[in-house]
Amino acid sequence: METILALRDLEVQYYSNRKTIRAVNGLSLDMHKGKVLGLVGETGAGKTTLALSILNMIRAPQGKITAGNIRFAGNDVLTMNKHELRNMRGKDVAMIFQDPMTALNPVLTVGDQIAETVLRHEGVSKEAAWKTAETMLETVGIPADRAREYPHQFSGGMKQRVVIALALACNPKLLLADEPTTALDVTIQAQVLDLMRKLIKEQGTSVLFITHSLGLVAENCDEVATMYAGEIVEFGSVKQLFGNPLHPYTKGLFGSLPDLSAVSERLKPIPGLMPDPTNLPSGCFFSPRCPFATEICHNTHPVDIDVEGHMVKCHLYTKKGGKA
Amino acid sequence: MSARSPITDTPMTDTPILRVKNLKKYFHVAKGNLHAVDDVSFDISKGKTLGMVGESGCGKSTTGRLLVRLHESTSGSIIYDGTEVTSATVRDMGMLRTCMQMIFQDPYSSINPRHTVASIIGEPLKIHKKVHNNLEYEERVRQLMTTVGLAERLYDAYPHELDGGRRQRIGIARALALDPEFIVCDEPVSALDVSIQAQILNLLMNLQEKLGLTYLFITHDLSVVKHISDDIVIMYMGQIVERGPTEELFKKPIHPYGQALLSAIPIPKLNSKRDRIILKSEVSSPINPKPGCRFAPRCAYAQPECSTADPALREVSPGRFAACRLAEQFV
Numbered sequence: 001m002e003t004i005l006a007l008r009d010l011e012v013q014y015y016s017n018r019k020t021i022r023a024v025n026g027l028s029l030d031m032h033k034g035k036v037l038g039l040v041g042e043t044g045a046g047k048t049t050l051a052l053s054i055l056n057m058i059r060a061p062q063g064k065i066t067a068g069n070i071r072f073a074g075n076d077v078l079t080m081n082k083h084e085l086r087n088m089r090g091k092d093v094a095m096i097f098q099d100p101m102t103a104l105n106p107v108l109t110v111g112d113q114i115a116e117t118v119l120r121h122e123g124v125s126k127e128a129a130w131k132t133a134e135t136m137l138e139t140v141g142i143p144a145d146r147a148r149e150y151p152h153q154f155s156g157g158m159k160q161r162v163v164i165a166l167a168l169a170c171n172p173k174l175l176l177a178d179e180p181t182t183a184l185d186v187t188i189q190a191q192v193l194d195l196m197r198k199l200i201k202e203q204g205t206s207v208l209f210i211t212h213s214l215g216l217v218a219e220n221c222d223e224v225a226t227m228y229a230g231e232i233v234e235f236g237s238v239k240q241l242f243g244n245p246l247h248p249y250t251k252g253l254f255g256s257l258p259d260l261s262a263v264s265e266r267l268k269p270i271p272g273l274m275p276d277p278t279n280l281p282s283g284c285f286f287s288p289r290c291p292f293a294t295e296i297c298h299n300t301h302p303v304d305i306d307v308e309g310h311m312v313k314c315h316l317y318t319k320k321g322g323k324a
Numbered sequence: 325m326s327a328r329s330p331i332t333d334t335p336m337t338d339t340p341i342l343r344v345k346n347l348k349k350y351f352h353v354a355k356g357n358l359h360a361v362d363d364v365s366f367d368i369s370k371g372k373t374l375g376m377v378g379e380s381g382c383g384k385s386t387t388g389r390l391l392v393r394l395h396e397s398t399s400g401s402i403i404y405d406g407t408e409v410t411s412a413t414v415r416d417m418g419m420l421r422t423c424m425q426m427i428f429q430d431p432y433s434s435i436n437p438r439h440t441v442a443s444i445i446g447e448p449l450k451i452h453k454k455v456h457n458n459l460e461y462e463e464r465v466r467q468l469m470t471t472v473g474l475a476e477r478l479y480d481a482y483p484h485e486l487d488g489g490r491r492q493r494i495g496i497a498r499a500l501a502l503d504p505e506f507i508v509c510d511e512p513v514s515a516l517d518v519s520i521q522a523q524i525l526n527l528l529m530n531l532q533e534k535l536g537l538t539y540l541f542i543t544h545d546l547s548v549v550k551h552i553s554d555d556i557v558i559m560y561m562g563q564i565v566e567r568g569p570t571e572e573l574f575k576k577p578i579h580p581y582g583q584a585l586l587s588a589i590p591i592p593k594l595n596s597k598r599d600r601i602i603l604k605s606e607v608s609s610p611i612n613p614k615p616g617c618r619f620a621p622r623c624a625y626a627q628p629e630c631s632t633a634d635p636a637l638r639e640v641s642p643g644r645f646a647a648c649r650l651a652e653q654f655v
Contacts, residue, residue, distance in 0.1 A: 042517035155606050156380075185379035185544065187603045190588040194602055212518065215547075215590030242594045256522035257592055258551030260574065266529065267551070269522030273487055 010068035038217035041227035100159035111147025157188035236310035340367035347400035362562035375553030429511035431491035489520035
């Protein structure tokens, strides 16, 4: 499998009130060409920070990538100059933001916004760019004659489709979809995801699908990474992770979800809260909430353990014969 | 005894604590009347949970607010334990408010940031003069905090010091302060992460068991509603399109909208791919809606007649209600 994106030992920090917020902590991740990778985790796990780092969009001075490197299609993103970054953003790597209401410019027509991107990256004439914008809108199920309308004239579901059209207009190699359907109703979510699946399949785009919904991962992704306190704590194929979740946190997430096929009993929530990113616990970050934690968990930070091609960051599996 | 309630088809012995009949709420907007709630009838039995689901703008929150009279209804009746809520006097409302409470969606904006945890929880006790001295007040507040799982050391804390889950616990403690019988829960877990959501859902279910509470549980999250409800109503554009016992309704929804809605739930399991019904287009405008079935423009089974007459909610099979002309063919 060809690797399109490789993150190594990435660390991202934010600074506020003389405190250091450790948002991403020594994270390594590979994305494979043409695959959809689901990134799950709760609020504050660092999912969006990770996506912004890939575009080198962590804003200084309040935020900084303090260590690690990011290679996209062989090029080091962190050493790119402004010009190279501009060429990459929106062309090779596109992003869909969570909230379609704020992702679009309210004073430009949707057609202009798409055409602008095409014009900037494809070096075509204005007329050709406009034509592409119209085609893209039609691809996402919006009549071409609505290209001259403004974002407020569209409903939430349609705005998100405009955002998708905008992201896919330049045939990106990598799409970062940050909770693309969280703001939408379920029937509209089904429409939008159906469309997204079709388009990325046609274009062979690799996707980083950020979500907090395990249900969406099961139905839309090939691989999954579970993120907790700025680390990937488990990584595997959808089959591995859903068939046999290893990390106690992933197991806890499954236990927190109401099961549609079973008669309702009480849920088994994870006790406690996410750790404070300005004051992370020593040892394993999950140890204060983990029902299986032993002494080593509280003292030593776990390394990645390989259990038959399924990665987990947990001391439990060193004992069970997993390889570091 | 074969007497049955004409509305829910439950035996009369199972007395409803709340009875809603032909409830309507129209908002006047520039373009006309926005039919937020349009002729809705249901009732809730004591100690049960009625789940109300639907997508944004379908009128579920407005319905919840009408029940506790945070909105005035346009017409229709709401009878709570024998008292008509819509025409209750100020004095009667004071009494009713001790019986009916509400938990709000957003624990970040529904509590006053300038009050301490204790004063937020204890405010209803003072307003309704339920305590006679400071000692009693403090004792009751601490007791409420324990009930909802808030550590007593947070007594003098401010909301901004707390996370969403704890803030929602404050909202619940405040709603419980007056020993209500009935609580409208308006999306109480939607703003929370799954692991915290599960903690709050368990708390609500434990409280119901312990205190015999009755809930109207409003949510757009279908797996949550299935988990917590005894019965479910599905709303679409201000109307109830389907009603039935939870298990049966989830096994086989009757109304085409119910079918599409349930098929759209993403399931966190392997090989759970189902035949997903992808609906055409989007919800039409609730302002001056045209006559006829409101779902017809998106319905795969729609016939010309569907757009002429309003389908009434009717019993299609025992205990199962649907507002669809063609309901029989889906049973």
